[in-house]
Amino acid sequence: MRQVVLTDFSTSAKAQERPILLRDASPPATIKLMNPLGRLYKRALIAQRRTFSQVTQKAYDFTAQGLNKNNEIVNVQLSSYLGKKYCCLFFYPLNYTFVCPTEVIEFNKHVKYFEEKNVELLGISVDSVYSHLAWKNMPIEKGGIGNVNFTLVSDINKEISKNYNVLYENSYALRGLFVIDLQGKIRHKTVNDLSIGRNVNEVLRVIDSIIHVDTSGDVCPINWKKGDKSFKPNNEALLEYLNSSPKN
Structure with missing residues (x-):
């Protein structure tokens, strides 16, 4: 039997050595266990990103370059909209792809409705601002997106996508969409x-619901759309709503 000394990093920042006996071991040696601190740090980062991206939680604040509707390169800081505007972040994978131009073009057709609701619409991908500009300059009939009237943000270092937990295989973003209120x-x-x-009309319906809840104190039942009946969050109001709703 040989005594082997293991260096244990799991109980203290300072390495501790503890002897064990191994059958038919080679001459005495020091075997270092994997330092778990790196793993713990990585897990903490992942947990933090999940927290940032959860409904009811504060949105991850970021500053990044963007290309605005006038094709100017600007700095976009999410927290600059606090107390002023709602925000709608829609992540898309890549410029010059297939579903992405259909989404960007459709969001652009509805941009005036976002503006009427005091919502800042931001498209986000891992492309550079120069790629955004070239894509905007490409005619729609050739696969471009034309003159988009909202800001396209460059997440070229992928940090925004990571912190919103939509980065796919460390390459590009899934089609994530986040609506952020006046409190961030x-x-x-x-x-x-x-x-x-995605469905832009559904996004606008949800935004209408959020604004209605914030301004009225009501709750919005299933399939609610602007102009429909809502009710206060109490049992009496619920029963009144259920009894006044169609039974079939």
Whole structure:
């Protein structure tokens, strides 16, 4: 039997040695266990990113370059909208792809409705601002997106996608969408697979619901849309709503 000394990093920042006996071991040696601090740090980062991206939690603040509607390169800071505007962040995988131009073009068709609701619409991908500009300059009939009237953010270092927990295989973002309120809190999120596009009208419906809840104190029942009946969050109001709703 040979005595082997293991260096244990798990109980203290300072390495501790503890002897054990191994049958048929080679001459005495020091075997170092893997330092778990790196793993713990990585897990903490992942947990933090999940927290940042959760509904009811504060949204991850970021500053990044973006290309605005006038094709100017600007700095975009999410926290600059606090107390002023709601924000809708929609992540898309890449410029010059397939589903992505259909989404960007459709969001652009509805940009005036976001503006009417006091919502800042921000498209985000891992492309550079120069790639955004070239894509905007490409005609729609040739696969471009034309003159988009909202800001396209460059997440070229992938930090925004990571912190919103939508980065796919460390390459590009899934189709994540986040609605952030005036206090900087995430109120709604969806994440689609790469090949599945989103519904802009549904996004606008959800935004209407959030604004209505914030301004009225009501809750919005299933399939609620602007102009429909809502009710106060108490049992009496619920029963009144249920009894006044169609039974079939």
